[in-house]
Structure formats: C-alpha cells, structure tokens
C-alpha cells in the first residue's frame with residue numbers, strides 16, 4: 397500500500413490513481429475487514445504519533461490527536477474518494493486535527509518564530525570548511541550502505557528514527573512532512589504558517605544533521 | 617565559480633529545484649568538477665530515503681485492540697452515524 401516515489405520529488409497532486417493493491421486495501425476496509433484495519437493501524441499509528449508530536453507540546457495531547465484522527469478515518473472511509481493515497485489522506489486529517497486542537501488549547505507551536513530561531517547563522521560549523529571555501533574533509537562514499545541495508549537494516553533505520561526525534565521542533569516538523577511523509581511544499585507552508593524560504597532553510601538544516609548522523613552509523 | 621561551502625549551503629534549494637537559473641547553473645558546473653560535493657549531495661539524497669524508512673515503535677497491543685473494537689462497532693449495521 398505504500399507508494400514508491402522515485403528520486404527526490406513527489407508525485408504531483410491531482411493526478412493520483414490508486415494502484416491495485418491500494419484499491420484492494422480500501423475495498424477491504426470499507427467492507428469492515430478487521431485484518432486490513434489492524435494492518436493499517438500497525439503501519440500508520442507510530443508515524444501518526446511522530447507527526448502529531450511535531451505539533452503538540454506533550455505526548456498526551458499527541459496521543460489524543462492521533463485517537464481523534466483514527467475516529468475520523470473510521471467514520472470517513474466510506475466518504476473518502478480515493479483521489480489521494482490513503483496514507484496522505486490520513487496525514488491530512490491528522491495535520492488538521494493537530495492544528496485545530498493546538499490552537500483551541502492555546503498550545504499551538506509557533507513555527508514562524510521557531511523558523512527564525514532555528515534558521516539563524518550557518519547550517520555548518522565553520523571548521524567543516526577551509527578558509528578558501530573547500531571542504532575540510534573528504535566525504536568517503538557510503539559503500540557500506542547496500543540497498544539491502546537501506547531497506548532492511550533495523551538497527552540503522554531505528555537509529556535514523558532516533559536522529560529524527562532529536563531534531564529541533566521546526567526542523568523535525570518540516571522533514572517529517574516533506575521527506576518522510578512526502579507532502580507538497582505549499583501544503584506544508586500552509587499547515588505550519590511559514591514561508592517557502594523558511595521551509596527550505598529548516599529542511600536543509602534537518603537534512604544536514606540527519607546526513608551527519610547517518611554517516612556515523614553507516615560507517616559504524 | 618562557487619565554493620564547496622556555497623554549494624553545500626545551497627544543496628537543498630538545488631535539490632528541490634528552487635534555485636534561480638544562474639545559481640542552478642553554478643551548482644551544476646561545480647558538481648561536474650568536484651567529486652567531494654557530488655558525494656555529499658548523493659549522501660543527502662540517500663539520507664532522505666533513509667528518513668522515509670526510519671522505524672517507529674509499533675502501537676501497543678491495547679491501543680491496536682481498542683481501535684479495532686471501534687472499527688468493528690462502526691462497521692455493524694445500525695452503528696452511530
């Protein structure tokens with residue numbers, strides 16, 4: 397049911413056509429198939445909680461937002477037209493619920509303030525470059541990172557998950573929405589109330605930190 | 617000619633296709649001659665793939681059971697809504 401996205405870009409919206417597997421999953425869910433629903437929960441729950449954590453200031457409210465999201469998914473399945481991937485539809489519900497709730501409770505994370513604070517200065521420590529602008533270090537290829545490890549090295553992928561959790565909140569939010577869940581930039585800017593320039597600065601910092609963490613783990 | 621530092625700072629803008637044309641050309645020209653920056657951008661790109669597959673803890677069994685129970689109740693004829 398997860399769609400493969402080639403390269404760095406994401407599929408344009410409005411042109412989505414559900415694949416056979418996704419259509420079958422949706423049909424089973426609408427028919428009340430318990431196993432299909434449990435599979436969906438196992439696939440999405442942890443990711444939803446992680447995403448909610450980017451908007452909410454504490455674990456308890458993130459859990460409540462995820463619970464509300466599941467209730468909306470269950471009641472909305474029959475009305476869902478399938479014009480977007482199921483996962484994207486669920487993420488959209490979560491983002492709306494998280495925002496509504498945070499605003500109502502006065503706990504909305506102000507991403508535009510965070511973007512300013514987290515985007516100050518250089519993304520790199522000065523010692524990473526020589527005075528003439530060349531890299532101070534040689535980047536050795538990630539030969540140790542085989543496609544098999546990339547797809548199935550649980551220790552590595554858990555480590556990347558931990559590195560994601562350690563990012564400052566606004567950087568975590570943008571990298572989760574953009575790179576992990578594959579939302580389009582304008583939708584992210586709208587959800588977080590930040591500019592495209594803010595988004596790119598935060599995304600860049602997040603990617604730089606994650607790459608450094610991955611580099612250490614790949615070389616182990 | 618852009619420096620490695622400039623290319624590294626602008627890497628995401630370039631990868632997202634958001635760099636202005638002259639900048640884009642400058643990065644492209646630098647990458648043609650700089651193996652170190654090419655490798656760095658390749659690693660940034662592969663990092664996105666790793667982030668997409670990053671593991672999250674599975675739901676607790678009682679959470680999964682609770683949601684499954686709500687799903688089952690909703691699916692029964694005459695259920696609310």
Ligand SMILES: [Zn+2]
Pocket residue numbers: 619620621623646650652653654
């Ligand atoms: Zn270079």
